[in-house]
Amino acid sequence: MDATKILLDESEIPTHWYNVVADMPNPPAPPLGPDGKPVGPEALTPIFPMALIEQEVSGERWIQIPERVREALRLWRPTPLYRAHNLERALGTPAKIFYKYEGVSPAGSHKPNTAVTQAYYNSEAGIKRLATETGAGQWGSALALAGQMFGLDVHVYMVRVSFEQKPYRRAMMETWGAEVFASPTDRTEAGRKVLGENPDTTGSLGIAISEAVEVAASNADTNYSLGSVLNHVLLHQTVIGQEAKKQLDKIGEYPDMVFAPCGGGSNFAGLAFPFFADKAAGKEVRLVAVEPTSCPTLTRGVYTYDYGDTVGLTPLMKMHTLGHDFVPPGIHAGGLRYHGDSPLVCQLYEEGLVEAIATPQLATFEAGVTFGRTEGIIPAPEANHAVRAVIDEALRCKESGESKTLLFNMCGHGHFDMSAYEKYFAGELVDYEYPEEAVKEALKRIPKLDAA
Amino acid sequence: MDATKILLDESEIPTHWYNVVADMPNPPAPPLGPDGKPVGPEALTPIFPMALIEQEVSGERWIQIPERVREALRLWRPTPLYRAHNLERALGTPAKIFYKYEGVSPAGSHKPNTAVTQAYYNSEAGIKRLATETGAGQWGSALALAGQMFGLDVHVYMVRVSFEQKPYRRAMMETWGAEVFASPTDRTEAGRKVLGENPDTTGSLGIAISEAVEVAASNADTNYSLGSVLNHVLLHQTVIGQEAKKQLDKIGEYPDMVFAPCGGGSNFAGLAFPFFADKAAGKEVRLVAVEPTSCPTLTRGVYTYDYGDTVGLTPLMKMHTLGHDFVPPGIHAGGLRYHGDSPLVCQLYEEGLVEAIATPQLATFEAGVTFGRTEGIIPAPEANHAVRAVIDEALRCKESGESKTLLFNMCGHGHFDMSAYEKYFAGELVDYEYPEEAVKEALKRIPKLDAA
Numbered sequence: 001m002d003a004t005k006i007l008l009d010e011s012e013i014p015t016h017w018y019n020v021v022a023d024m025p026n027p028p029a030p031p032l033g034p035d036g037k038p039v040g041p042e043a044l045t046p047i048f049p050m051a052l053i054e055q056e057v058s059g060e061r062w063i064q065i066p067e068r069v070r071e072a073l074r075l076w077r078p079t080p081l082y083r084a085h086n087l088e089r090a091l092g093t094p095a096k097i098f099y100k101y102e103g104v105s106p107a108g109s110h111k112p113n114t115a116v117t118q119a120y121y122n123s124e125a126g127i128k129r130l131a132t133e134t135g136a137g138q139w140g141s142a143l144a145l146a147g148q149m150f151g152l153d154v155h156v157y158m159v160r161v162s163f164e165q166k167p168y169r170r171a172m173m174e175t176w177g178a179e180v181f182a183s184p185t186d187r188t189e190a191g192r193k194v195l196g197e198n199p200d201t202t203g204s205l206g207i208a209i210s211e212a213v214e215v216a217a218s219n220a221d222t223n224y225s226l227g228s229v230l231n232h233v234l235l236h237q238t239v240i241g242q243e244a245k246k247q248l249d250k251i252g253e254y255p256d257m258v259f260a261p262c263g264g265g266s267n268f269a270g271l272a273f274p275f276f277a278d279k280a281a282g283k284e285v286r287l288v289a290v291e292p293t294s295c296p297t298l299t300r301g302v303y304t305y306d307y308g309d310t311v312g313l314t315p316l317m318k319m320h321t322l323g324h325d326f327v328p329p330g331i332h333a334g335g336l337r338y339h340g341d342s343p344l345v346c347q348l349y350e351e352g353l354v355e356a357i358a359t360p361q362l363a364t365f366e367a368g369v370t371f372g373r374t375e376g377i378i379p380a381p382e383a384n385h386a387v388r389a390v391i392d393e394a395l396r397c398k399e400s401g402e403s404k405t406l407l408f409n410m411c412g413h414g415h416f417d418m419s420a421y422e423k424y425f426a427g428e429l430v431d432y433e434y435p436e437e438a439v440k441e442a443l444k445r446i447p448k449l450d451a452a
Numbered sequence: 453m454d455a456t457k458i459l460l461d462e463s464e465i466p467t468h469w470y471n472v473v474a475d476m477p478n479p480p481a482p483p484l485g486p487d488g489k490p491v492g493p494e495a496l497t498p499i500f501p502m503a504l505i506e507q508e509v510s511g512e513r514w515i516q517i518p519e520r521v522r523e524a525l526r527l528w529r530p531t532p533l534y535r536a537h538n539l540e541r542a543l544g545t546p547a548k549i550f551y552k553y554e555g556v557s558p559a560g561s562h563k564p565n566t567a568v569t570q571a572y573y574n575s576e577a578g579i580k581r582l583a584t585e586t587g588a589g590q591w592g593s594a595l596a597l598a599g600q601m602f603g604l605d606v607h608v609y610m611v612r613v614s615f616e617q618k619p620y621r622r623a624m625m626e627t628w629g630a631e632v633f634a635s636p637t638d639r640t641e642a643g644r645k646v647l648g649e650n651p652d653t654t655g656s657l658g659i660a661i662s663e664a665v666e667v668a669a670s671n672a673d674t675n676y677s678l679g680s681v682l683n684h685v686l687l688h689q690t691v692i693g694q695e696a697k698k699q700l701d702k703i704g705e706y707p708d709m710v711f712a713p714c715g716g717g718s719n720f721a722g723l724a725f726p727f728f729a730d731k732a733a734g735k736e737v738r739l740v741a742v743e744p745t746s747c748p749t750l751t752r753g754v755y756t757y758d759y760g761d762t763v764g765l766t767p768l769m770k771m772h773t774l775g776h777d778f779v780p781p782g783i784h785a786g787g788l789r790y791h792g793d794s795p796l797v798c799q800l801y802e803e804g805l806v807e808a809i810a811t812p813q814l815a816t817f818e819a820g821v822t823f824g825r826t827e828g829i830i831p832a833p834e835a836n837h838a839v840r841a842v843i844d845e846a847l848r849c850k851e852s853g854e855s856k857t858l859l860f861n862m863c864g865h866g867h868f869d870m871s872a873y874e875k876y877f878a879g880e881l882v883d884y885e886y887p888e889e890a891v892k893e894a895l896k897r898i899p900k901l902d903a904a
Contacts, residue, residue, distance in 0.1 A: 004526040074456040075828050106828035148825050168870035175824045372627045373600050376527050376558035415867040418620035
């Protein structure tokens with residue numbers, strides 16, 4: 001029988017990150033200020049260390065991974081690549097299905113790849129504390145772990161409703177020594193303002209971002225840390241795709257199609273961008289981002305300049321957006337509830353170099369249960385989006401008799417999302433209509449820029 | 453820098469289980485009936501398949517692992533062996549600390565090693581359904597996964613209080629297709645009897661065992677499955693220690709001391725017995741079982757014949773016992789709350805060939821947090837017992853300047869136990885006194901056997 005897992009040695013952890021900018025047909029659209037003028041790197045120095053800002057604007061194809069970051073990554077990397085034999089058999093498909101399993105990281109997802117990197121550069125820059133926001137808690141726990149590894153305090157502003165509903169993610173962050181605050185707090189001006197207007201607010205990711213950014217901008221020893229969207233975050237995740245290529249290569253395979261969930265974009269970019277390098281060099285490979293139908297940024301958003309956060313503190317970024325104050329329906333894939341998307345992913349999508357599809361919540365859970373029952377691993381709700389897309393493609397292969405090689409990112413396990421599965425089994429999960437009216441309204445509030 | 457993880461290839465999954473009986477200085481004390489006469493294997497046929505009964509009484513040193521079991525194990529095995537560099541540095545110890553990480557299995561613990569094996573043999577024997585009990589849910593989820601892999605229905609009788617308090621473990625079992633019942637149920641005579649006497653009972657492991665055994669004994673297509681204590685269960689876990697030996701051998705190491713948590717004994721036996729083989733051949737190695745001070749079976753129990761379950765359905769087994777109806781205090785290491793212990797482990801302990809120590813709850817959580825903050829992995833409460841013992845030994849090495857090599861079983865992650873960590877941080881966890889009076893009373897109810 002063919003191998004179930006393809007493993008790599010620690011020495012095979014990539015030595016460089018792959019920067020997709022070097023292979024893009026056009027330079028990335030620059031971030032703009034509210035005045036419509038490009039924002040220089042210096043605008044970011046109050047909240048990011050220079051090394052990360054340099055990565056944010058770099059055009060170099062390969063950027064070396066510091067040895068101490070590789071050492072930190074060795075705690076869980078290289079991650080295994082699996083052949084989904086049991087799933088293939090259950091579907092009766094001639095397709096070969098492979099998945100890269102990022103759930104083996106201590107925080108249970110791909111997020112620590114960039115968290116340890118950001119913690120390292122901040123610690124090198126003499127920063128003492130990182131502030132960040134978290135919704136469901138995936139990113140907050142990754143940064144808590146990373147802060148612990150590099151001796152940084154971590155303050156997590158956790159959306160109040162999640163703070164109350166997800167005590168276990170919070171306990172995980174606290175086990176790793178982070179302080180977790182229910183946002184909005186009275187620790188920041190932004191928080192006090194919101195509480196003044198609405199003391200009973202459940203909070204939102206937008207408010208939590210504002211709090212974390214405010215704390216970072218107003219304290220010299222504190223920086224801000226973001227878990228997706230930005231170029232340097234996507235860069236750090238490319239260890240995933242590089243390892244997957246090497247693993248497939250060991251068994252003489254190359255994917256026809258690569259799938260990954262897409263919220264802010266780093267999950268998708270992490271797996272897909274290293275394959276984009278081959279595509280740019282002429283190789284045939286399809287790269288498919290999978291998003292929720294209730295927050296279909298790439299497939300239904302407008303490609304324009306918009307804020308990265310809800311309240312408009314960030315520079316304007318060119319991306320597919322549903323409007324910066326659009327609040328997506330409450331699907332359980334919290335990591336995919338983002339109004340915008342990575343500018344790099346959006347530009348490649350706009351240029352027809354990557355694809356996107358959207359899938360409804362119930363279909364993703366149905367796929368996740370099929371995966372759990374065949375492959376044993378219970379996926380995170382975000383990961384279920386990729387599982388759904390892969391199963392659908394594998395079933396098409398069954399129809400057509402094609403033996404395609406499919407690869408997807410099993411970006412995390414669902415151990416902290418079992419309440420969502422519980423609701424699914426109880427028939428309490430629903431599909432949400434695409435909120436057309438809400439998006440239309442939110443799109444009206446996108447800032448109008450004079451043609452530059 | 454030395455390696456952090458030592459990995460093995462799938463081809464290095466052991467081909468045989470190691471049966472410690474072959475190396476014991478004395479034959480195992482036989483199980484007895486209530487009449488004090490040895491019970492033959494045929495007494496077990498209503499609830500176990502013949503292949504497992506044969507393993508239960510086998511004296512062969514090596515028993516071949518069927519290819520389909522090895523295939524099932526490949527989903528997560530070989531498991532990694534880690535060098536705990538960060539923990540060593542934090543303790544400032546000259547000791548080398550290694551841990552075998554069993555939390556990479558889909559169910560998150562070592563339990564699936566025997567669950568898939570038992571499911572395989574039952575499926576080969578034409579059995580359609582397995583019935584079992586579960587407390588906190590570790591064993592129930594392992595068997596749910598295994599049943600799914602071998603096409604068996606799994607019925608889990610889950611102690612009512614856990615059924616209500618641990619909906620996520622339950623959702624995990626349901627995701628893998630198992631049916632989970634809050635025990636006591638009205639599905640069995642045993643359950644109806646208890647409910648008749650006390651409709652508001654929270655249930656107990658003893659009652660749940662009675663229900664599962666009753667269902668298995670009274671349905672020809674249903675067998676019973678147990679997650680520890682019995683010889684064949686310990687046998688299946690020896691893949692852990694065999695892999696660990698091979699991994700240490702690859703880097704030229706051999707442990708001075710081997711530690712594992714000890715409840716029913718399969719966790720300890722799984723790691724330690726393959727090293728016992730060397731010890732029996734003259735090698736110096738100390739094997740240390742770590743139990744809770746609130747349920748100190750080996751260190752304070754009486755070595756005598758007692759029932760394996762609370763209500764007295766099983767044969768009498770010679771073991772260290774606190775009395776079969778002793779109810780241990782409600783520590784969070786649910787897997788260690790057992791009144792007795794594996795007869796094989798007990799006999800070796802009685803003969804001075806393995807050691808045991810007991811440790812209080814708060815000290816184990818303190819150790820677990822130290823481990824989580826240094827090594828990233830948040831351990832299950834059961835695993836924290838071994839962590840505590842290893843940290844204490846490493847600190848003794850610091851005092852003495854000895855550079856011992858220590859190995860322990862990181863038997864599972866704590867993702868489903870974060871509420872216990874939450875309580876620990878909130879100062880709500882307590883240490884329990886050794887319940888001396890309750891044990892004294894329970895010991896009086898051990899059946900008196902005529903000297904055989």
